[in-house]
Amino acid sequence: MVVLENVVKSYRGRQGDVKALSDINLRIERGEFVVICGPSGSGKTTLLMTIAAMLRPTSGSICVEEHDIYKMSIRERAKFRAENIGFVFQMFHLVPYLNVVENVALAGGIAGRNGGAVKAKELLRQLGLAQRAFHKPSELSAGEKQRTAIARALLNRPKIILADEPTGNLDPDNTTSVLGYLSDFHHSGGTVILATHGTEAEQFADRVIYLRNGQTDSPPRTPRTQRRNY
Amino acid sequence: MSKFWMAGFSEHTMPEKYIDIFASQKGISYNHLVATLQAKILWQGVEIILTGLAPERCPPGREKPPMSFEITQGTAYIGYELARRLKLKKGKTIEIRGKTLTVADTLSESGGVDDIRIQCHLRDVQDILNLKGQINEIKAIDCLCFLLTDDPLVILREELAAVLPEAKMIQMKPMAIARAETRQLVRNVFAVIMPIVVVACGAWIGVLAIMNVRDRQQEIGIMRALGYGSGRITLLFLGKAVIIGLLGAAVGFFTGTALALNFGPGIFKVTAKAIKPEYVWLVWSLIAAPVFTAVFSFIPAMIAVTYDPAVTLREE
Numbered sequence: 001m002v003v004l005e006n007v008v009k010s011y012r013g014r015q016g017d018v019k020a021l022s023d024i025n026l027r028i029e030r031g032e033f034v035v036i037c038g039p040s041g042s043g044k045t046t047l048l049m050t051i052a053a054m055l056r057p058t059s060g061s062i063c064v065e066e067h068d069i070y071k072m073s074i075r076e077r078a079k080f081r082a083e084n085i086g087f088v089f090q091m092f093h094l095v096p097y098l099n100v101v102e103n104v105a106l107a108g109g110i111a112g113r114n115g116g117a118v119k120a121k122e123l124l125r126q127l128g129l130a131q132r133a134f135h136k137p138s139e140l141s142a143g144e145k146q147r148t149a150i151a152r153a154l155l156n157r158p159k160i161i162l163a164d165e166p167t168g169n170l171d172p173d174n175t176t177s178v179l180g181y182l183s184d185f186h187h188s189g190g191t192v193i194l195a196t197h198g199t200e201a202e203q204f205a206d207r208v209i210y211l212r213n214g215q216t217d218s219p220p221r222t223p224r225t226q227r228r229n230y
Numbered sequence: 231m232s233k234f235w236m237a238g239f240s241e242h243t244m245p246e247k248y249i250d251i252f253a254s255q256k257g258i259s260y261n262h263l264v265a266t267l268q269a270k271i272l273w274q275g276v277e278i279i280l281t282g283l284a285p286e287r288c289p290p291g292r293e294k295p296p297m298s299f300e301i302t303q304g305t306a307y308i309g310y311e312l313a314r315r316l317k318l319k320k321g322k323t324i325e326i327r328g329k330t331l332t333v334a335d336t337l338s339e340s341g342g343v344d345d346i347r348i349q350c351h352l353r354d355v356q357d358i359l360n361l362k363g364q365i366n367e368i369k370a371i372d373c374l375c376f377l378l379t380d381d382p383l384v385i386l387r388e389e390l391a392a393v394l395p396e397a398k399m400i401q402m403k404p405m406a407i408a409r410a411e412t413r414q415l416v417r418n419v420f421a422v423i424m425p426i427v428v429v430a431c432g433a434w435i436g437v438l439a440i441m442n443v444r445d446r447q448q449e450i451g452i453m454r455a456l457g458y459g460s461g462r463i464t465l466l467f468l469g470k471a472v473i474i475g476l477l478g479a480a481v482g483f484f485t486g487t488a489l490a491l492n493f494g495p496g497i498f499k500v501t502a503k504a505i506k507p508e509y510v511w512l513v514w515s516l517i518a519a520p521v522f523t524a525v526f527s528f529i530p531a532m533i534a535v536t537y538d539p540a541v542t543l544r545e546e
Contacts, residue, residue, distance in 0.1 A: 046540075054455060055540040075459050082457025089543060093452045107456045152456075 002028040002051055002160065002191070007060035009046050009214075020046040021057065022214040028193060028207075030065075030159070033186040035202055036195040038211035044195035047211065048162045051193065052085055053077045065159055082107070086153030088182075090165035092145040094137040100124060100148050101133045107155040116155065123151040127181060143174030150181050161185055163194040167201070179204050238279075238343060239268040243364035246284075246352075252368055253287040260370040260386060263287045267355050267365045273326055274316055278309075279347045280326070282355025286371070303351040305334035311345035313337070329358045432526040439471060439530035443537075450534050451542030460535045467531035468524050475523035479515035 009021040020043045028034050036044050049055035050062055053069040061068055065084055069077055086107075094103045101120050108116025124133050127147045137145055146166060153161050163182060167175040183204045186192045194201050202208050210217040234240050249265040265284040270277060285300055301307065306326075308318050313336035318324065322333045331350060339345060356362050370386070443450070450463060487507045494505040 049540040049543075052455065055538075075461075078454075078457045078459040080457075081455070085457075087455045093448060093455075093543060095449050095452060106453075 001030045003063040005061050007057045009050060010058045020214050024216055030191055031189050033192045033204055033206045035205040035208045036211055037208055039197055042211045043214040044211055045164050048164050048195050052162050053081045084159045086158035086161040088149050088153050088163040088166045090168040092149045094145060094148060096137055099134045099136055103148055104151045104155055107152050123154055127151050142169050146178050160191040165196055175200050240366040243361055243366045246363050246365045249368050253289055255289055261288050262371040264369040265352055265365045266367040266369055267352055269359050280355055281347055281349045282352040283349060284352040301351045303353055304331060306331040307334055307349040308336045309345045309347040310337055310339040327358050329354060435523055435526040439527040443530045443534040447537060447542050450537050451539040454539030463535050464531045467534050468527060471523040471527035472520040475520035479519035483512045483515050
């Protein structure tokens with residue numbers, strides 16, 4: 001469960017403070033698939049980063065899995081993030097000199113779980129990347145890169161996956177595929193919070209929250225309109 | 231002594247065993263004693279100086295690696311002018327008064343009496359001159375590392391007067407001063423150059439580490455997003471610096487030693503025997519270099535830790 005109360009995030013600019021998030025109040029239930037939709041600059045990434053315990057809000061509180069994450073020490077927050085939150089980015093953010101298995105297993109290094117490489121290979125098999133296990137990111141297609149990033153996010157069996165424009169660089173087939181894998185995670189009981197400026201993900205969502213100028217503008221609950229068909 | 235000064239060496243001989251007396255004295259500030267027999271002879275129509283040198287000896291408790299090259303019996307080192315005039319080359323066989331010798335090497339031009347000198351093992355020269363068991367000088371090669379302001383002659387005369395009052399001691403001053411000046415020069419140069427080199431190398435390591443941190447900004451962001459803490463990231467960069475330091479120390483030591491062993495004897499002919507691997511420096515390098523690289527990589531590592539993953543990942 002993720003609960004945001006009166007969250008404000010301001011960036012200090014040359015021409016004064018810029019408010020990226022204005023008084024956000026949000027409650028996301030465990031096991032929910034939430035799409036945060038909005039144009040570029042609306043505050044989607046800032047919102048995800050604050051939920052991910054990576055960006056301290058200017059004011060307000062954020063509770064994830066009943067922990068007020070910004071009351072934790074930096075070390076506790078890093079551990080919490082490693083154990084509870086998986087991240088998927090638009091630009092994949094794979095380490096270029098590591099191969100696919102190593103990139104996925106990188107997440108296992110911090111959570112202190114043994115058998116990271118074995119688990120990474122199993123995940124890669126499930127995501128159809130077994131034959132790419134020892135390739136470098138530069139040798140992968142965009143879809144394969146994103147599936148690698150999903151495998152990395154899934155490695156520590158997180159409770160929540162935060163996905164920031166995960167399909168922004170993908171063709172329609174790969175978009176459907178990636179959203180499908182996120183939906184699978186959701187169906188297995190995980191929480192997905194996905195930020196996008198497109199509409200493709202809405203069909204998988206339990207709820208769509210619209211973000212405009214750092215403020216939420218959402219109907220209380222949007223029923224899923226369409227089931228996955230990938 | 232006037233004959234000595236005229237000839238450049240003593241024409242009188244003494245028993246070779248005298249060196250045992252010098253070599254057995256304790257508490258005297260000399261090392262590297264060399265029993266020497268020299269004579270002017272006419273050879274192949276040229277007046278030459280024939281010099282026989284015994285292996286170096288050190289007093290008890292002052293054993294050091296030999297400073298000069300050791301001459302094996304049956305070989306000869308030919309001075310530049312003689313080699314040029316008589317067309318002698320390395321490996322050629324020569325005969326001096328019935329004694330056959332192989333040319334071990336020909337020496338580079340010295341601009342002095344050494345250019346008409348043939349250096350052989352003491353035994354060979356004793357045979358050639360028919361002076362078995364005789365020598366006419368004991369050289370104490372200066373390795374006392376006195377400062378230019380010290381006078382080794384005064385110090386040694388005082389020390390020897392108590393135990394060997396009959397010994398005549400002279401200093402081959404130009405050579406000794408040249409060596410002392412060289413040592414002083416090296417010391418002065420090192421005193422200035424070394425701190426500059428150390429700071430420059432450190433700054434260079436720091437710059438490379440900062441460039442490395444900047445290049446890996448995205449990676450740092452990913453690691454922070456995955457939950458890596460500041461300690462792990464600091465360790466990543468300092469660990470890399472330490473590994474580079476260790477590798478650099480090992481590679482530097484072995485490369486330097488290989489170069490010194492290959493080219494050193496050719497450049498420093500007099501002290502060729504002293505050139506050998508000094509493994510104690512490997513140990514010191516393996517300790518000092520990682521500490522050095524870690525110290526100069528500390529600031530870049532701290533910069534890496536302060537990167538805001540949210541900013542880094544958003545910018546990519």
